Amino acid sequence: xxxxxxxxxxxxxxxxxxxxxxxxxxxxxxxxxxxxxxxxxxxxxxxxxxxxxxxxxxxxxxxxxxxxxxxxxxxxxxxxxxxxxxxxxxxxxxxxxxxxxxxxxxxxxxxxxxxxxxxxxxxxxxxxxxxxxxxxxxxxxxxxxxxxxxxxxxxxxxxxxxxxxxxxxxxxxxxxxxxxxxxxxxxxxxxxxxxxxxxxxxxxxxxxxxxxxxxxxxxxxxxxxxxxxxxxxxxxxxxxxxxxxxxxxxxxxxxxxxxxxxxxxxxxxxxxxxxxxxxxxxxxxxxxxxxxxxxxxxxxxxxxxxxxxxxxxxxxxxxxxxxxxxxxxxxxxxxxxxxxxxxxxxxxxxxxxxxxxxxxxxxxxxxxxxxxxxxxxxxxxxxxxxxxxxxxxxxxxxxxxxxxxxxxxxxxxxxxxxxxxxxxxxxxxxxxxxxxxxxxxxxxxxxxxxxxxxxxxxxxx
Numbered sequence: 001x002x003x004x005x006x007x008x009x010x011x012x013x014x015x016x017x018x019x020x021x022x023x024x025x026x027x028x029x030x031x032x033x034x035x036x037x038x039x040x041x042x043x044x045x046x047x048x049x050x051x052x053x054x055x056x057x058x059x060x061x062x063x064x065x066x067x068x069x070x071x072x073x074x075x076x077x078x079x080x081x082x083x084x085x086x087x088x089x090x091x092x093x094x095x096x097x098x099x100x101x102x103x104x105x106x107x108x109x110x111x112x113x114x115x116x117x118x119x120x121x122x123x124x125x126x127x128x129x130x131x132x133x134x135x136x137x138x139x140x141x142x143x144x145x146x147x148x149x150x151x152x153x154x155x156x157x158x159x160x161x162x163x164x165x166x167x168x169x170x171x172x173x174x175x176x177x178x179x180x181x182x183x184x185x186x187x188x189x190x191x192x193x194x195x196x197x198x199x200x201x202x203x204x205x206x207x208x209x210x211x212x213x214x215x216x217x218x219x220x221x222x223x224x225x226x227x228x229x230x231x232x233x234x235x236x237x238x239x240x241x242x243x244x245x246x247x248x249x250x251x252x253x254x255x256x257x258x259x260x261x262x263x264x265x266x267x268x269x270x271x272x273x274x275x276x277x278x279x280x281x282x283x284x285x286x287x288x289x290x291x292x293x294x295x296x297x298x299x300x301x302x303x304x305x306x307x308x309x310x311x312x313x314x315x316x317x318x319x320x321x322x323x324x325x326x327x328x329x330x331x332x333x334x335x336x337x338x339x340x341x342x343x344x345x346x347x348x349x350x351x352x353x354x355x356x357x358x359x360x361x362x363x364x365x366x367x368x369x370x371x372x373x374x375x376x377x378x379x380x381x382x383x384x385x386x387x388x389x390x391x392x393x394x395x396x397x398x399x400x401x402x403x404x405x406x407x408x409x410x411x412x413x414x415x416x417x418x419x420x421x422x423x424x425x426x427x428x429x430x431x432x433x434x435x436x437x438x439x440x441x442x443x444x445x446x447x448x449x450x451x452x453x454x455x456x457x458x459x460x461x
Contacts, residue, residue: 004118005030008048011113021083025072026118038079039072048120060084061323065128065389081397085404127326130386135330140281142259146232148330149279153233157212159382162375163368163391168212168239171275171305172361172409182367185360190218193272195433196353196413197301198425199223203269206230206295208260209276213240213253220252223436228268230258260288266295274305277340281333285340289347298418302349307361308408309334328394337410349414352425353432358408365399 005024009032012020023033025041033039042048047068051059063069071077135151137144153160164170165182173185174192193215199205201224207216210229213236219225231237240255247253260276271292280288292302312318324332341351372379372392379388401407413432415425426432 003030004028005032008118009033021087022080023072038075038083040075040080041070041072043068043070045118045120045122046125048118049122049125052120053124056322057088058322058326061327061393062125062127064393065130065327065386066125067385067389068125077392077396078400081400085397085400085406128386130384130390131326139331140284142261144331145259145279148332149232150234151330152328153231154235155387156382157235157239159379160212162379162382163371163395165367165371167214168243169214170211172357173364173367174357175360175363182364185364186214187218189360190215191222191435192433193274193303193305193411194219194223195435196303196411197270197272198432199225199270200436201225204228204267206263206266206268206271208263208271208273208292209279210236210240210255211275212236213243213255215272215274216240216253216255217243217247217249220249221247225270226252228254228256228263228265230256230260230263232257232259261291263291263295267297267300268295269297269300271296271300271302272305273302275307277304277306278329278332278334281331282335285335285343286346289343289349293347293349293416296416298416299424300416302344302412302414302416304340304344304412304414306337306340306410306412307334308337308340308410310406310408311336311338324394327390334407337408337412340410341412344412344414348417350417351412351414353411353413353429355411355413356408357411358402358405361409362399362403365395365402369395369399 005026005028008026009020009024020033021037023031023035023037023039025031025039027042027044031039042063046066047063050063050066050068053059054062060069071080135144135147137147160170161168165186167183167186169186169190172189173179173182174189175185176188179185179188197205199219203223203225205216205219205225205227207219207227207229210216210231211233213229216227216229220227229240231240234257237255237257244250244253244255273292277285277288296302309318320333337354337356341354344351369392372388372395376388379391398407402409
């Protein structure tokens with residue numbers, strides 16, 4: 001057993017054909033791997049069984065969520081995830097796409113012998129209970145979408161408040177130069193959306209996937225609009241309604257527990273959809289785009305804020321992340337930004353502006369991870385250790401994915417064409433973004449003295 005770590009590392013390198021980028025410590029205390037590399041700890045034989053039964057991303061995630069695999073004390077989770085991501089992207093590796101056939105094939109025999117000596121062969125461990133097992137039925141049917149949304153969003157408003165902070169905004173912040181804190185950056189993002197939509201007093205706004213109501217509250221309180229927010233998350237709707245009452249805006253803001261396909265009372269002067277379209281799905285996207293088009297007045301603006309993936313390599317099918325699909329966003333789908341623009345244009349929209357906020361999301365996610373880590377004990381009390389580990393892993397991995405351009409996020413401003421076939425907008429982007437002079441605009445919250453910029457990642461608080 002004293003050589004167990006070395007034997008396991010050598011077996012893995014034999015399977016992959018290249019050195020592994022991590023040091024590995026096993027339950028007997030032995031360690032092997034490159035000196036100075038990030039270190040992971042296999043706490044028990046069950047960790048190896050998870051990796052044997054589900055090689056690649058899902059097995060690693062299940063082992064971490066269950067607590068069978070740990071990041072060694074003093075090792076940064078971001079360093080581990082970076083090493084694994086860069087390693088798996090090497091064309092000769094494809095670590096995240098290994099299957100049982102690879103493990104059981106000729107190259108895997110040495111590994112199997114090492115696993116046998118370690119006593120790690122055995123039945124497949126039960127997945128951690130946070131896995132979304134209740135999402136059933138026809139893909140993107142309304143009942144299945146409700147179950148998928150509930151899995152992710154109905155985990156407790158107190159937990160989300162802990163992670164997101166007082167803004168309760170669950171999409172990337174906008175780190176303009178004056179925004180030196182997460183709260184200020186989220187305020188700036190809400191205001192950017194309102195200005196892109198050209199909101200003015202008396203206009204009617206629909207916010208599709210309104211979350212906890214932050215955008216409709218901002219639009220009504222700062223721009224004088226009346227607003228309808230819809231969500232199919234019961235916990236989001238309950239808190240959003242309470243926030244509207246507390247803000248004294250019940251006469252101008254309505255929050256509905258309603259699917260975007262069920263909104264009956266258009267037209268609206270403007271529509272926002274922020275971080276919602278990722279749940280729509282490729283097959284339903286034309287329905288989504290056409291429905292929003294019908295709900296707008298001619299000349300009305302749509303602001304579609306959506307995460308995008310990189311286009312497929314030629315001949316390579318799209319494969320969603322098995323960890324994200326099983327544990328985080330069941331049935332979520334990412335499309336390249338070009339595909340999203342095409343679907344909106346097919347519905348009749350004129351796309352007027354596309355702005356990438358990719359770097360902004362990396363910074364935002366690091367702030368959310370920092371919030372979670374600082375209040376870890378409370379988070380575990382609220383949702384359990386497994387669920388807290390899921391959120392920590394997915395947010396940290398997502399931050400790196402945005403920073404390294406494996407995924408992006410874009411705000412697409414589109415306009416419903418009028419009877420004459422053309423929409424009227426000011427001639428320049430600067431004119432679009434002018435705040436209405438007749439509406440008092442509250443100042444953003446006081447900024448902390450040191451905020452992140454695109455050259456330096458914010459440190460964990």
